Amino acid sequence: MDESVNSEKAIRDYLLGRVSDETTREGFEDRLFTDEEFCSLVALTEDGLLNDYVLGRLNNADAASLQSTLANNPDRRLKLDLTEALRKKALARDIKTSEARPSFFASLQSFFRQPKYVAAFAVLLVAVLISVVYFSRRGNPDELAELRLIYQQARPTETRISQFPYAPLTQLRGAPEAADPNRFRRIENNLIEAAEKKPNAQNHYALGVFYLTQQDYAKAIKEFESALKFADDAKIHNDLGSTYFERAKTKQKEKRPEDLVQSLEEFTIATKLDPNLLEALFNKSLALQELGMSREAKESWVLYLQKDPSSRWADEARKNLSSIETAPLSKSNEQVLSDFLTAYRNQDNGAAQKIHDDTKGLLRDPAVALQLSRRYLIAKQRGDDTDARESLDAMALIGRFEQAEHSEFFFLN
Protein backbone atom coordinates (compact mmCIF):
# COMPACT_ATOMS: atom_id res chain seq x y z
CA MET A 1 0.00 0.00 0.00
CA ASP A 2 1.39 3.34 -1.05
CA GLU A 3 1.52 5.44 2.11
CA SER A 4 2.08 8.64 0.13
CA VAL A 5 -1.50 8.54 -1.14
CA ASN A 6 -3.05 6.81 1.82
CA SER A 7 -2.92 9.43 4.55
CA GLU A 8 -5.76 11.87 5.07
CA LYS A 9 -3.29 14.72 4.73
CA ALA A 10 -2.21 13.48 1.30
CA ILE A 11 -5.84 13.09 0.25
CA ARG A 12 -6.62 16.62 1.43
CA ASP A 13 -3.74 17.93 -0.67
CA TYR A 14 -5.03 16.00 -3.66
CA LEU A 15 -8.56 17.36 -3.21
CA LEU A 16 -7.23 20.89 -2.76
CA GLY A 17 -5.54 20.62 -6.17
CA ARG A 18 -2.03 20.58 -4.77
CA VAL A 19 -0.88 17.45 -6.54
CA SER A 20 0.75 18.42 -9.82
CA ASP A 21 2.97 15.40 -10.36
CA GLU A 22 1.31 13.15 -12.95
CA THR A 23 2.52 9.89 -11.45
CA THR A 24 1.26 10.80 -8.00
CA ARG A 25 -2.06 11.95 -9.40
CA GLU A 26 -2.45 8.69 -11.31
CA GLY A 27 -1.67 6.88 -8.09
CA PHE A 28 -4.62 8.62 -6.43
CA GLU A 29 -6.89 7.94 -9.41
CA ASP A 30 -5.98 4.26 -9.60
CA ARG A 31 -6.81 3.85 -5.93
CA LEU A 32 -9.98 5.89 -6.27
CA PHE A 33 -11.33 3.54 -8.93
CA THR A 34 -10.05 0.26 -7.61
CA ASP A 35 -10.16 0.52 -3.83
CA GLU A 36 -13.57 0.92 -2.19
CA GLU A 37 -12.13 1.79 1.18
CA PHE A 38 -9.91 4.45 -0.32
CA CYS A 39 -12.86 5.88 -2.24
CA SER A 40 -14.81 6.16 1.04
CA LEU A 41 -11.85 7.89 2.65
CA VAL A 42 -11.64 10.39 -0.21
CA ALA A 43 -15.37 11.12 0.08
CA LEU A 44 -15.07 11.48 3.83
CA THR A 45 -12.08 13.77 3.49
CA GLU A 46 -13.88 15.97 0.97
CA ASP A 47 -16.88 16.20 3.28
CA GLY A 48 -14.57 17.07 6.16
CA LEU A 49 -12.97 19.83 4.08
CA LEU A 50 -16.36 21.31 3.24
CA ASN A 51 -17.51 21.14 6.87
CA ASP A 52 -14.29 22.73 8.07
CA TYR A 53 -14.62 25.46 5.46
CA VAL A 54 -18.17 26.29 6.50
CA LEU A 55 -17.35 26.13 10.20
CA GLY A 56 -14.36 28.43 9.66
CA ARG A 57 -11.85 25.83 10.70
CA LEU A 58 -9.71 25.94 7.56
CA ASN A 59 -6.67 28.17 7.50
CA ASN A 60 -6.51 30.89 4.85
CA ALA A 61 -4.36 28.91 2.42
CA ASP A 62 -6.59 25.83 2.56
CA ALA A 63 -9.75 27.92 2.27
CA ALA A 64 -8.35 29.68 -0.81
CA SER A 65 -7.35 26.37 -2.38
CA LEU A 66 -10.79 24.92 -1.76
CA GLN A 67 -12.49 27.95 -3.29
CA SER A 68 -10.35 27.66 -6.41
CA THR A 69 -11.51 24.07 -6.94
CA LEU A 70 -15.19 24.98 -6.90
CA ALA A 71 -15.30 26.60 -10.34
CA ASN A 72 -14.76 23.38 -12.26
CA ASN A 73 -16.42 21.06 -9.77
CA PRO A 74 -20.15 21.86 -9.66
CA ASP A 75 -20.82 18.75 -7.61
CA ARG A 76 -18.57 19.99 -4.87
CA ARG A 77 -20.11 23.46 -5.18
CA LEU A 78 -23.50 21.89 -4.59
CA LYS A 79 -22.26 20.06 -1.52
CA LEU A 80 -20.77 23.26 -0.19
CA ASP A 81 -24.02 25.15 -0.73
CA LEU A 82 -25.89 22.43 1.10
CA THR A 83 -23.43 22.51 4.00
CA GLU A 84 -23.70 26.31 4.24
CA ALA A 85 -27.49 26.08 4.17
CA LEU A 86 -27.40 23.49 6.94
CA ARG A 87 -25.16 25.72 8.99
CA LYS A 88 -27.62 28.60 8.60
CA LYS A 89 -30.47 26.33 9.62
CA ALA A 90 -28.59 25.20 12.69
CA LEU A 91 -27.83 28.80 13.67
CA ALA A 92 -31.45 29.80 13.18
CA ARG A 93 -32.52 26.90 15.37
CA ASP A 94 -30.09 27.96 18.08
CA ILE A 95 -31.46 31.48 18.10
CA LYS A 96 -35.05 30.22 18.28
CA THR A 97 -34.14 27.86 21.11
CA SER A 98 -32.44 30.57 23.14
CA GLU A 99 -35.39 32.94 22.63
CA ALA A 100 -37.88 30.29 23.60
CA ARG A 101 -35.92 29.28 26.69
CA PRO A 102 -37.28 30.96 29.88
CA SER A 103 -34.79 32.91 31.94
CA PHE A 104 -33.08 31.23 34.87
CA PHE A 105 -34.92 33.28 37.48
CA ALA A 106 -38.29 32.74 35.82
CA SER A 107 -37.65 29.00 35.85
CA LEU A 108 -36.59 29.18 39.48
CA GLN A 109 -39.72 31.08 40.46
CA SER A 110 -42.02 28.59 38.78
CA PHE A 111 -40.06 25.73 40.34
CA PHE A 112 -40.48 27.00 43.90
CA ARG A 113 -44.16 27.67 43.44
CA GLN A 114 -44.70 23.92 43.76
CA PRO A 115 -44.35 22.66 47.37
CA LYS A 116 -43.38 19.11 46.45
CA TYR A 117 -40.39 20.46 44.50
CA VAL A 118 -39.39 22.65 47.44
CA ALA A 119 -39.31 19.61 49.70
CA ALA A 120 -37.37 17.59 47.17
CA PHE A 121 -34.96 20.46 46.75
CA ALA A 122 -34.38 20.62 50.50
CA VAL A 123 -33.57 16.91 50.62
CA LEU A 124 -31.28 17.29 47.64
CA LEU A 125 -29.52 20.24 49.24
CA VAL A 126 -28.80 18.24 52.41
CA ALA A 127 -27.49 15.35 50.30
CA VAL A 128 -25.26 17.70 48.36
CA LEU A 129 -23.91 19.25 51.53
CA ILE A 130 -23.13 15.83 52.98
CA SER A 131 -21.44 14.83 49.74
CA VAL A 132 -19.38 18.01 49.68
CA VAL A 133 -18.20 17.43 53.24
CA TYR A 134 -17.51 13.76 52.49
CA PHE A 135 -15.64 14.36 49.26
CA SER A 136 -13.64 17.26 50.67
CA ARG A 137 -12.46 14.96 53.43
CA ARG A 138 -11.91 11.90 51.34
CA GLY A 139 -9.36 11.47 48.59
CA ASN A 140 -5.76 11.47 49.66
CA PRO A 141 -6.06 11.20 53.43
CA ASP A 142 -8.23 8.11 53.06
CA GLU A 143 -5.92 6.54 50.53
CA LEU A 144 -2.89 7.27 52.71
CA ALA A 145 -4.67 5.81 55.71
CA GLU A 146 -5.36 2.68 53.68
CA LEU A 147 -1.72 2.47 52.66
CA ARG A 148 -0.64 2.76 56.32
CA LEU A 149 -3.06 -0.02 57.13
CA ILE A 150 -1.66 -2.23 54.37
CA TYR A 151 1.89 -1.75 55.66
CA GLN A 152 1.16 -2.00 59.38
CA GLN A 153 2.69 -5.49 59.59
CA ALA A 154 5.76 -4.90 57.46
CA ARG A 155 7.04 -1.58 56.22
CA PRO A 156 8.02 -1.23 52.56
CA THR A 157 11.10 0.96 53.05
CA GLU A 158 14.13 0.98 55.30
CA THR A 159 13.67 4.69 55.81
CA ARG A 160 10.71 6.17 57.64
CA ILE A 161 7.86 7.46 55.50
CA SER A 162 6.20 10.43 57.16
CA GLN A 163 3.33 9.50 59.46
CA PHE A 164 3.64 5.77 58.82
CA PRO A 165 3.54 3.84 62.11
CA TYR A 166 6.32 1.49 63.13
CA ALA A 167 6.47 -1.83 61.34
CA PRO A 168 9.46 -4.11 61.00
CA LEU A 169 11.34 -3.98 57.76
CA THR A 170 10.83 -6.82 55.34
CA GLN A 171 13.61 -7.26 52.85
CA LEU A 172 11.95 -7.18 49.48
CA ARG A 173 13.54 -8.14 46.25
CA GLY A 174 12.08 -6.50 43.18
CA ALA A 175 8.58 -5.12 43.15
CA PRO A 176 6.35 -5.58 46.18
CA GLU A 177 4.18 -8.64 46.20
CA ALA A 178 0.84 -7.87 44.67
CA ALA A 179 -1.35 -9.51 47.30
CA ASP A 180 -4.33 -7.51 46.16
CA PRO A 181 -3.52 -5.78 42.91
CA ASN A 182 -7.06 -4.49 42.54
CA ARG A 183 -6.79 -2.71 45.85
CA PHE A 184 -3.53 -1.04 44.83
CA ARG A 185 -4.96 -0.19 41.41
CA ARG A 186 -7.98 1.43 43.02
CA ILE A 187 -5.82 3.43 45.41
CA GLU A 188 -3.58 4.53 42.55
CA ASN A 189 -6.55 5.50 40.36
CA ASN A 190 -8.11 7.53 43.15
CA LEU A 191 -4.86 9.30 43.84
CA ILE A 192 -4.19 10.00 40.16
CA GLU A 193 -7.72 11.31 39.73
CA ALA A 194 -7.35 13.56 42.75
CA ALA A 195 -3.99 14.91 41.53
CA GLU A 196 -5.42 15.58 38.08
CA LYS A 197 -8.63 17.17 39.28
CA LYS A 198 -7.02 19.18 42.01
CA PRO A 199 -3.27 19.47 41.53
CA ASN A 200 -1.97 20.64 44.89
CA ALA A 201 0.76 19.72 47.36
CA GLN A 202 -1.42 17.28 49.26
CA ASN A 203 -2.58 15.30 46.24
CA HIS A 204 0.80 15.10 44.53
CA TYR A 205 2.40 14.19 47.85
CA ALA A 206 -0.07 11.37 48.48
CA LEU A 207 0.51 9.96 45.00
CA GLY A 208 4.26 10.22 45.58
CA VAL A 209 3.94 8.21 48.81
CA PHE A 210 1.98 5.56 46.94
CA TYR A 211 4.69 5.22 44.28
CA LEU A 212 7.39 5.13 46.97
CA THR A 213 5.67 2.20 48.65
CA GLN A 214 5.40 0.49 45.26
CA GLN A 215 9.12 1.05 44.58
CA ASP A 216 8.31 3.14 41.52
CA TYR A 217 10.95 5.68 42.41
CA ALA A 218 10.96 7.75 39.23
CA LYS A 219 7.24 8.45 39.51
CA ALA A 220 7.53 9.09 43.23
CA ILE A 221 10.28 11.68 42.68
CA LYS A 222 8.19 13.37 40.01
CA GLU A 223 5.17 13.61 42.29
CA PHE A 224 7.14 14.83 45.31
CA GLU A 225 8.82 17.47 43.18
CA SER A 226 5.39 18.55 41.90
CA ALA A 227 4.17 18.75 45.49
CA LEU A 228 7.16 20.89 46.48
CA LYS A 229 6.16 23.44 43.84
CA PHE A 230 3.03 24.05 45.88
CA ALA A 231 4.48 23.85 49.40
CA ASP A 232 7.97 23.67 50.88
CA ASP A 233 7.00 21.12 53.48
CA ALA A 234 9.29 19.07 55.72
CA LYS A 235 7.28 15.88 55.22
CA ILE A 236 7.57 16.13 51.44
CA HIS A 237 11.33 16.67 51.65
CA ASN A 238 11.59 13.72 54.00
CA ASP A 239 9.72 11.35 51.71
CA LEU A 240 11.56 12.62 48.64
CA GLY A 241 14.79 11.87 50.53
CA SER A 242 13.44 8.39 51.34
CA THR A 243 12.82 7.81 47.64
CA TYR A 244 16.42 8.70 46.75
CA PHE A 245 17.70 6.55 49.60
CA GLU A 246 15.64 3.53 48.55
CA ARG A 247 16.58 4.01 44.91
CA ALA A 248 20.27 4.09 45.85
CA LYS A 249 19.92 0.63 47.31
CA THR A 250 18.77 -0.72 43.95
CA LYS A 251 21.97 0.47 42.29
CA GLN A 252 25.48 -0.95 42.12
CA LYS A 253 27.67 0.03 45.01
CA GLU A 254 29.71 2.47 42.93
CA LYS A 255 26.65 4.29 41.72
CA ARG A 256 24.93 4.70 45.06
CA PRO A 257 26.61 7.84 46.41
CA GLU A 258 24.79 10.21 44.05
CA ASP A 259 21.35 9.21 45.28
CA LEU A 260 22.53 8.91 48.86
CA VAL A 261 23.91 12.44 48.83
CA GLN A 262 20.64 13.64 47.32
CA SER A 263 18.69 11.87 50.04
CA LEU A 264 20.92 13.38 52.74
CA GLU A 265 20.26 16.84 51.32
CA GLU A 266 16.51 16.29 51.43
CA PHE A 267 16.59 14.92 54.99
CA THR A 268 18.73 17.87 56.07
CA ILE A 269 16.25 20.35 54.55
CA ALA A 270 13.41 18.50 56.28
CA THR A 271 15.11 18.66 59.68
CA LYS A 272 15.81 22.34 59.21
CA LEU A 273 12.18 23.03 58.32
CA ASP A 274 10.97 20.94 61.21
CA PRO A 275 13.65 19.98 63.76
CA ASN A 276 11.15 17.76 65.58
CA LEU A 277 10.23 15.68 62.56
CA LEU A 278 11.48 12.37 63.90
CA GLU A 279 11.12 10.61 60.55
CA ALA A 280 13.56 13.02 58.93
CA LEU A 281 16.03 12.79 61.80
CA PHE A 282 15.92 9.01 61.71
CA ASN A 283 16.41 8.98 57.96
CA LYS A 284 19.23 11.49 58.05
CA SER A 285 21.08 9.25 60.48
CA LEU A 286 20.57 6.31 58.15
CA ALA A 287 21.86 8.26 55.16
CA LEU A 288 24.96 9.42 57.04
CA GLN A 289 25.62 5.87 58.12
CA GLU A 290 25.20 4.52 54.61
CA LEU A 291 27.55 7.15 53.27
CA GLY A 292 30.16 5.94 55.73
CA MET A 293 30.19 9.21 57.65
CA SER A 294 30.44 7.33 60.90
CA ARG A 295 31.11 10.18 63.26
CA GLU A 296 28.26 12.29 61.91
CA ALA A 297 25.94 9.30 61.81
CA LYS A 298 26.77 8.49 65.42
CA GLU A 299 26.01 12.06 66.51
CA SER A 300 22.78 12.02 64.52
CA TRP A 301 21.60 8.75 66.10
CA VAL A 302 22.39 10.07 69.57
CA LEU A 303 20.35 13.17 68.81
CA TYR A 304 17.49 11.04 67.55
CA LEU A 305 17.50 8.92 70.68
CA GLN A 306 17.37 12.03 72.83
CA LYS A 307 14.13 12.99 71.08
CA ASP A 308 12.72 9.48 70.84
CA PRO A 309 14.13 7.30 73.60
CA SER A 310 11.43 4.66 73.90
CA SER A 311 9.62 3.81 70.67
CA ARG A 312 10.27 0.78 68.53
CA TRP A 313 11.96 3.12 66.07
CA ALA A 314 14.32 3.98 68.91
CA ASP A 315 15.20 0.29 69.21
CA GLU A 316 16.28 0.31 65.56
CA ALA A 317 18.20 3.52 66.12
CA ARG A 318 20.13 1.89 68.97
CA LYS A 319 20.98 -1.12 66.84
CA ASN A 320 22.30 1.14 64.12
CA LEU A 321 24.33 3.15 66.60
CA SER A 322 25.76 -0.01 68.00
CA SER A 323 26.74 -1.27 64.57
CA ILE A 324 28.67 1.92 63.87
CA GLU A 325 30.54 1.71 67.15
CA THR A 326 31.62 -1.86 66.51
CA ALA A 327 32.32 -1.52 62.80
CA PRO A 328 35.89 -2.05 61.56
CA LEU A 329 35.73 1.31 59.89
CA SER A 330 35.78 2.91 63.27
CA LYS A 331 39.52 2.73 62.83
CA SER A 332 41.01 6.15 62.34
CA ASN A 333 41.75 7.34 58.85
CA GLU A 334 45.44 7.42 59.67
CA GLN A 335 45.29 3.81 60.80
CA VAL A 336 43.60 2.76 57.54
CA LEU A 337 46.26 4.52 55.46
CA SER A 338 49.06 3.13 57.57
CA ASP A 339 47.71 -0.43 57.20
CA PHE A 340 47.42 0.03 53.43
CA LEU A 341 50.95 1.37 53.07
CA THR A 342 52.30 -1.49 55.16
CA ALA A 343 50.60 -4.00 52.85
CA TYR A 344 51.85 -2.11 49.81
CA ARG A 345 55.41 -2.00 51.01
CA ASN A 346 55.28 -5.69 51.82
CA GLN A 347 53.87 -6.27 48.33
CA ASP A 348 50.87 -7.92 49.99
CA ASN A 349 48.47 -7.03 47.21
CA GLY A 350 45.68 -9.13 48.68
CA ALA A 351 45.67 -7.21 51.95
CA ALA A 352 46.10 -3.86 50.15
CA GLN A 353 43.19 -4.57 47.87
CA LYS A 354 40.98 -5.59 50.78
CA ILE A 355 41.67 -2.34 52.62
CA HIS A 356 40.98 -0.42 49.44
CA ASP A 357 37.73 -2.31 48.83
CA ASP A 358 36.60 -1.81 52.41
CA THR A 359 37.13 1.92 52.31
CA LYS A 360 36.57 2.93 48.74
CA GLY A 361 33.88 5.39 47.90
CA LEU A 362 34.73 8.95 47.14
CA LEU A 363 32.63 10.28 49.98
CA ARG A 364 34.29 8.30 52.66
CA ASP A 365 37.10 10.00 54.49
CA PRO A 366 39.02 6.79 55.07
CA ALA A 367 39.09 6.05 51.35
CA VAL A 368 42.68 5.05 50.66
CA ALA A 369 42.84 6.67 47.25
CA LEU A 370 41.64 9.95 48.70
CA GLN A 371 44.17 9.78 51.54
CA LEU A 372 46.98 8.90 49.15
CA SER A 373 46.21 11.90 46.97
CA ARG A 374 46.27 14.16 50.04
CA ARG A 375 49.52 12.54 51.14
CA TYR A 376 51.01 13.16 47.70
CA LEU A 377 50.08 16.88 47.74
CA ILE A 378 51.40 17.38 51.26
CA ALA A 379 54.64 15.57 50.36
CA LYS A 380 55.08 17.74 47.26
CA GLN A 381 54.51 20.85 49.36
CA ARG A 382 57.11 19.66 51.83
CA GLY A 383 59.50 18.72 49.05
CA ASP A 384 59.43 15.09 50.16
CA ASP A 385 59.87 13.37 46.81
CA THR A 386 60.12 9.89 48.31
CA ASP A 387 56.65 10.08 49.97
CA ALA A 388 55.21 11.76 46.86
CA ARG A 389 56.60 9.04 44.63
CA GLU A 390 55.36 6.30 46.94
CA SER A 391 51.87 7.85 47.08
CA LEU A 392 51.72 7.97 43.30
CA ASP A 393 52.92 4.40 42.93
CA ALA A 394 50.40 3.23 45.52
CA MET A 395 47.61 5.02 43.64
CA ALA A 396 48.79 3.31 40.47
CA LEU A 397 48.40 -0.01 42.30
CA ILE A 398 44.81 0.91 43.19
CA GLY A 399 44.33 1.82 39.55
CA ARG A 400 45.45 -1.65 38.55
CA PHE A 401 43.04 -3.20 41.08
CA GLU A 402 40.17 -1.23 39.61
CA GLN A 403 41.20 -1.97 36.06
CA ALA A 404 41.41 -5.67 36.77
CA GLU A 405 38.20 -5.83 38.81
CA HIS A 406 35.87 -3.38 37.12
CA SER A 407 37.61 -2.20 33.92
CA GLU A 408 37.76 1.18 35.67
CA PHE A 409 40.55 3.47 34.44
CA PHE A 410 39.87 6.44 36.68
CA PHE A 411 42.77 5.85 39.06
CA LEU A 412 45.25 5.19 36.26
CA ASN A 413 44.64 8.52 34.52
Added chain:
Amino acid sequence: MRYAIVEFFDHSELASVRLPETKVKKEVTREKFASFLEWLNPDPDLAGEEYERLRFRLCTFFAQRQCGFADELADETINRVILKSSEEQIENKIAYCYGVARNVYRESLRKERTHLDIDEVTIAAKAPEEQSFSGECLDQCLGKLSPENRNLLLDYFSEAKLAKIQLHRQISARLEMTQTALRMRVMRTKQKLKICVQECMS
Protein backbone atom coordinates in the same frame (compact mmCIF):
# COMPACT_ATOMS: atom_id res chain seq x y z
CA MET B 1 -27.48 18.90 -16.77
CA ARG B 2 -27.56 15.79 -14.66
CA TYR B 3 -29.40 13.40 -16.85
CA ALA B 4 -28.57 10.25 -15.09
CA ILE B 5 -28.96 11.37 -11.50
CA VAL B 6 -32.27 13.08 -12.12
CA GLU B 7 -33.49 10.12 -14.11
CA PHE B 8 -32.60 7.78 -11.28
CA PHE B 9 -34.41 9.73 -8.63
CA ASP B 10 -37.28 10.92 -10.76
CA HIS B 11 -38.57 8.32 -13.15
CA SER B 12 -41.62 10.35 -14.14
CA GLU B 13 -40.64 12.49 -17.08
CA LEU B 14 -37.58 11.68 -19.11
CA ALA B 15 -38.52 14.39 -21.60
CA SER B 16 -38.31 17.10 -18.96
CA VAL B 17 -34.78 16.21 -18.02
CA ARG B 18 -32.08 18.51 -19.31
CA LEU B 19 -29.67 16.16 -20.96
CA PRO B 20 -26.00 16.98 -21.22
CA GLU B 21 -24.85 17.97 -24.69
CA THR B 22 -22.93 14.83 -25.40
CA LYS B 23 -22.68 12.95 -28.60
CA VAL B 24 -24.35 9.89 -27.14
CA LYS B 25 -27.17 11.74 -25.41
CA LYS B 26 -29.88 10.81 -27.86
CA GLU B 27 -29.07 7.14 -27.76
CA VAL B 28 -29.49 6.79 -23.97
CA THR B 29 -32.99 5.74 -23.15
CA ARG B 30 -34.79 5.26 -19.89
CA GLU B 31 -34.66 1.50 -20.34
CA LYS B 32 -30.97 1.50 -20.99
CA PHE B 33 -30.41 3.59 -17.88
CA ALA B 34 -32.48 1.19 -15.80
CA SER B 35 -30.42 -1.68 -17.18
CA PHE B 36 -27.28 0.21 -16.35
CA LEU B 37 -28.38 0.57 -12.74
CA GLU B 38 -29.17 -3.10 -12.60
CA TRP B 39 -25.77 -3.77 -14.14
CA LEU B 40 -24.18 -1.79 -11.33
CA ASN B 41 -26.10 -3.73 -8.70
CA PRO B 42 -29.22 -5.89 -8.95
CA ASP B 43 -30.44 -4.46 -5.61
CA PRO B 44 -32.11 -1.11 -6.52
CA ASP B 45 -31.04 0.58 -3.26
CA LEU B 46 -27.46 -0.57 -3.59
CA ALA B 47 -27.49 0.38 -7.27
CA GLY B 48 -28.34 3.96 -6.27
CA GLU B 49 -25.43 4.03 -3.86
CA GLU B 50 -23.11 2.53 -6.49
CA TYR B 51 -24.23 5.12 -8.97
CA GLU B 52 -23.56 8.01 -6.57
CA ARG B 53 -20.19 6.57 -5.76
CA LEU B 54 -19.29 6.23 -9.42
CA ARG B 55 -20.33 9.80 -10.10
CA PHE B 56 -18.27 11.03 -7.17
CA ARG B 57 -15.25 9.17 -8.53
CA LEU B 58 -15.71 10.62 -11.98
CA CYS B 59 -16.32 14.20 -10.82
CA THR B 60 -13.26 13.98 -8.60
CA PHE B 61 -11.19 12.53 -11.43
CA PHE B 62 -12.11 15.28 -13.91
CA ALA B 63 -12.05 18.13 -11.40
CA GLN B 64 -8.59 17.21 -10.14
CA ARG B 65 -7.43 17.18 -13.76
CA GLN B 66 -8.58 20.79 -14.03
CA CYS B 67 -11.30 20.00 -16.55
CA GLY B 68 -13.64 22.96 -17.06
CA PHE B 69 -16.90 21.05 -16.66
CA ALA B 70 -16.14 18.04 -14.53
CA ASP B 71 -19.78 17.09 -14.01
CA GLU B 72 -20.54 17.17 -17.73
CA LEU B 73 -17.55 14.98 -18.49
CA ALA B 74 -18.71 12.63 -15.74
CA ASP B 75 -22.11 12.47 -17.37
CA GLU B 76 -20.56 11.88 -20.79
CA THR B 77 -18.56 9.00 -19.32
CA ILE B 78 -21.62 7.48 -17.69
CA ASN B 79 -23.65 7.77 -20.87
CA ARG B 80 -20.95 6.00 -22.87
CA VAL B 81 -20.79 3.24 -20.29
CA ILE B 82 -24.59 2.92 -20.32
CA LEU B 83 -24.50 2.28 -24.05
CA LYS B 84 -21.56 -0.07 -23.88
CA SER B 85 -22.91 -2.04 -20.94
CA SER B 86 -26.11 -2.76 -22.86
CA GLU B 87 -24.11 -4.14 -25.78
CA GLU B 88 -21.42 -6.31 -24.22
CA GLN B 89 -20.30 -8.14 -21.09
CA ILE B 90 -17.97 -6.08 -18.92
CA GLU B 91 -16.15 -7.84 -16.13
CA ASN B 92 -14.70 -5.11 -13.98
CA LYS B 93 -17.28 -2.35 -14.04
CA ILE B 94 -15.54 0.41 -12.12
CA ALA B 95 -12.20 -0.22 -13.81
CA TYR B 96 -14.01 -0.08 -17.15
CA CYS B 97 -15.59 3.27 -16.19
CA TYR B 98 -12.12 4.50 -15.26
CA GLY B 99 -10.84 3.53 -18.70
CA VAL B 100 -13.72 5.33 -20.41
CA ALA B 101 -13.14 8.40 -18.22
CA ARG B 102 -9.51 8.52 -19.34
CA ASN B 103 -10.62 8.44 -22.96
CA VAL B 104 -13.15 11.20 -22.36
CA TYR B 105 -10.45 13.21 -20.66
CA ARG B 106 -8.03 12.79 -23.58
CA GLU B 107 -10.76 13.83 -26.03
CA SER B 108 -11.56 16.87 -23.94
CA LEU B 109 -7.90 17.88 -24.14
CA ARG B 110 -7.95 17.60 -27.94
CA LYS B 111 -11.05 19.77 -28.08
CA GLU B 112 -9.34 22.54 -26.14
CA ARG B 113 -8.17 25.29 -28.41
CA THR B 114 -5.98 28.20 -27.67
CA HIS B 115 -7.57 30.44 -30.31
CA LEU B 116 -11.26 30.90 -31.11
CA ASP B 117 -12.73 32.01 -34.39
CA ILE B 118 -14.73 35.17 -33.74
CA ASP B 119 -17.62 33.75 -35.74
CA GLU B 120 -17.88 30.76 -33.41
CA VAL B 121 -18.19 32.86 -30.28
CA THR B 122 -21.67 33.28 -28.93
CA ILE B 123 -22.55 35.12 -25.78
CA ALA B 124 -24.28 32.92 -23.30
CA ALA B 125 -27.54 33.99 -21.76
CA LYS B 126 -27.45 34.76 -18.08
CA ALA B 127 -27.63 31.55 -16.16
CA PRO B 128 -30.89 31.05 -14.28
CA GLU B 129 -30.41 31.82 -10.63
CA GLU B 130 -29.99 28.63 -8.69
CA GLN B 131 -32.52 27.89 -6.04
CA SER B 132 -31.20 28.51 -2.56
CA PHE B 133 -30.59 25.52 -0.40
CA SER B 134 -31.99 27.34 2.56
CA GLY B 135 -35.37 27.52 0.89
CA GLU B 136 -38.37 25.34 0.67
CA CYS B 137 -36.63 22.28 -0.73
CA LEU B 138 -34.19 22.10 2.11
CA ASP B 139 -36.96 22.39 4.71
CA GLN B 140 -38.97 19.76 2.91
CA CYS B 141 -36.03 17.35 2.68
CA LEU B 142 -34.96 17.92 6.26
CA GLY B 143 -38.51 17.01 7.20
CA LYS B 144 -38.14 13.72 5.37
CA LEU B 145 -35.11 12.71 7.40
CA SER B 146 -35.63 10.77 10.60
CA PRO B 147 -35.76 13.08 13.66
CA GLU B 148 -32.53 11.50 14.86
CA ASN B 149 -30.67 12.25 11.63
CA ARG B 150 -32.16 15.72 11.36
CA ASN B 151 -31.05 16.62 14.87
CA LEU B 152 -27.68 15.04 14.25
CA LEU B 153 -27.06 17.33 11.27
CA LEU B 154 -28.32 20.45 12.99
CA ASP B 155 -26.37 19.65 16.16
CA TYR B 156 -23.26 19.05 14.10
CA PHE B 157 -23.42 22.52 12.59
CA SER B 158 -24.79 24.27 15.65
CA GLU B 159 -22.98 27.43 16.75
CA ALA B 160 -24.07 27.23 20.36
CA LYS B 161 -22.93 23.68 20.62
CA LEU B 162 -19.78 24.32 18.64
CA ALA B 163 -18.79 26.69 21.41
CA LYS B 164 -18.38 23.59 23.49
CA ILE B 165 -15.12 22.18 22.29
CA GLN B 166 -16.20 18.66 22.95
CA LEU B 167 -19.39 18.85 20.89
CA HIS B 168 -18.55 16.26 18.30
CA ARG B 169 -17.05 14.01 20.91
CA GLN B 170 -20.24 14.33 22.92
CA ILE B 171 -22.37 13.46 19.93
CA SER B 172 -20.24 10.45 19.10
CA ALA B 173 -20.32 9.35 22.73
CA ARG B 174 -24.07 9.81 22.87
CA LEU B 175 -24.56 7.73 19.76
CA GLU B 176 -21.95 5.25 20.95
CA MET B 177 -19.83 5.58 17.83
CA THR B 178 -16.31 6.66 17.01
CA GLN B 179 -15.71 10.12 15.63
CA THR B 180 -14.90 8.64 12.23
CA ALA B 181 -18.20 6.77 12.30
CA LEU B 182 -19.92 10.00 13.25
CA ARG B 183 -18.29 11.83 10.33
CA MET B 184 -19.33 9.00 8.05
CA ARG B 185 -22.90 9.20 9.30
CA VAL B 186 -23.01 12.97 8.86
CA MET B 187 -21.62 12.60 5.33
CA ARG B 188 -24.18 9.97 4.38
CA THR B 189 -27.06 11.95 5.83
CA LYS B 190 -25.90 15.01 3.90
CA GLN B 191 -25.67 12.87 0.78
CA LYS B 192 -29.28 11.75 1.20
CA LEU B 193 -30.30 15.32 1.79
CA LYS B 194 -28.45 16.48 -1.32
CA ILE B 195 -30.16 13.90 -3.50
CA CYS B 196 -33.54 14.84 -2.09
CA VAL B 197 -32.91 18.55 -2.60
CA GLN B 198 -31.71 18.00 -6.17
CA GLU B 199 -34.83 16.04 -6.90
CA CYS B 200 -36.99 18.70 -5.30
CA MET B 201 -35.28 21.50 -7.25
CA SER B 202 -35.58 19.73 -10.59
